[in-house]
Amino acid sequence: MSASLFPDREAIGDLPNPMGLAGIEFIEYTTSRPQALGQLLEQMGFRPVARHRSREVLLYRQGDIHIIVNGHQGGLSGQAQPQEAPRLAAVALRVRDAAAAYQRALDLGAWAVPSQVEVMELNIPAIHGVGDTRIYFVDRWREFSIYDVDFVPVPGVDLHPPALHGLHVFGVVQYIGLDRLDDWTTFYGELFGFASMPREQSFGVLSTGSILASPCGQIYWQLIEPEPDTADFEGDELLHRVAFGCDDVLATVADLRTRGLEFVESTHGVRTQERGALTQTRLGSVSFELVRDPR
Template sequence: MSDTDEDANPAGIQGIEFVEYLSRQPDTLGQALERLGFRPIARHRSRAVRLYRQGTMNVIVNADADTLAEYPEIESDRIHAIALHVADAAQAYDHCIRQGARPVPTRAAAMELNIPGIGGIGDSVLYLVERRPSFSIYDVDFDYEVPFPDTPVLVPGLHFFGLVQYVDPGRTAYWAEFYARLLGCRVLPPGTRFGILPNGTILRGPGGRFHLQLVEPSGDALFDVKWDEQFARLAFGVPDVPRAVQTLAARAVPFDDNEFSHPDPHGAMTMGMSYDVNFELVHSDPAASGPGQAR
């Protein structure tokens, strides 16, 4: 296809490299990830940080005391950073800075990797990472705990689909423009939905490699709930949602099943598995028709 506005990819994004959680209860969060099929494969060489992997998906659990001390208001586990896999990290970073992104100072110590990052929603960070055939970013900072760090996927076709992002009232347009300008995301038509939850505005990343759902507070949340702009939830795509639910339920993964949310062929929502952390399953079969199918 030609390089139209629909296909624009100014930062050269190839997908999600890793998702990082800040956690004051890293063992509990780690157990939740293992029930989802992730395997702990490496520990950071100088900090309380652990790497979990399933297939090509990487999740980092950060319980570093110095990092947590910077966010005393965060009591539950929270998505703190997203790393986007890009073709050229330096070029992607320069583009984002030229487009007005806020640079994030790195905290790399001696013998640690310096990864470029920009400010995201709330206090989050968007890292820009490039892959090289003979080099992994994890090789620098982590010691592997297993001889073969590659791990199989528990549920066939499971992959990173995207993230849900809470935004303040009236701020959807701001964040939609932010992601369009920096990353080439585009707003999908009103009424486009993935999974089972109807709220929010859906953004499609370049090539459908990831999606964002921007959700403003509504109903009682406008008045009764403390609402912070933040990444709220990680979503996994899977070709067969009922099969995935069956497989994960057998591993003691609890799913919402009530009048507001229950598993169906379009998607499913886990119940809280670790201090306000839950996950979403979305019907998505990249091999069939590109990453994600709307309904």
């Protein structure tokens, strides 16, 4: 789709939405040091609220954001063993009908992820994403959610901790290979209805690459090609980081600094501003982006 068809942000929600996409249900990280990643998430305002019934998996939550920390050794079919440095391994999309969305993706050429379901677990359909990541389809997120089946609440905790400064998932940043922009734009466009935004329109403090907008108007997917002087990208295609929207970037940064987080300042032109901020990389691979979201 031509970005010129969508000159402003308000038009994005009127795009065709073939899967009934309605945002992101959860983000999953894998790591052999789940406690270390958990401590970092708690500094970001998340709280551990539930444990998986049969695997070493913890659910962290604040507001409407769910992050799954998967430290389970053994993994799933085709999934790499957790390494010490956390890896962004999966994104679960909220859709109108998970089975229908999954079948549509397969019909359009997506690769299926074999299901491995234990007793008392839900079968959540998934396809392969970039690298060895997965894209899940979830249609249970309202009154009855997937966590009501697969997870057991942590005793004595607030199961619904409020979001710090209105934090919510704004988007995902994906590093792609050289000359792969058209391929990935087509992938997200044909399967999910994402559309390219005008080059001059950007969010936050990291405006490189191409930004795709979801038809539901809730998610932005940023595709970044490698540059010779990019130290943290060695050529592999991968999901790199999550961007969180908030109502006031400077206030959010000030609060997070009191919790021990540090932010990138004056590196390659990146510094904390009213429009956005970037945390310094922790645990060898994890950084989070903050974006002022005027919605």
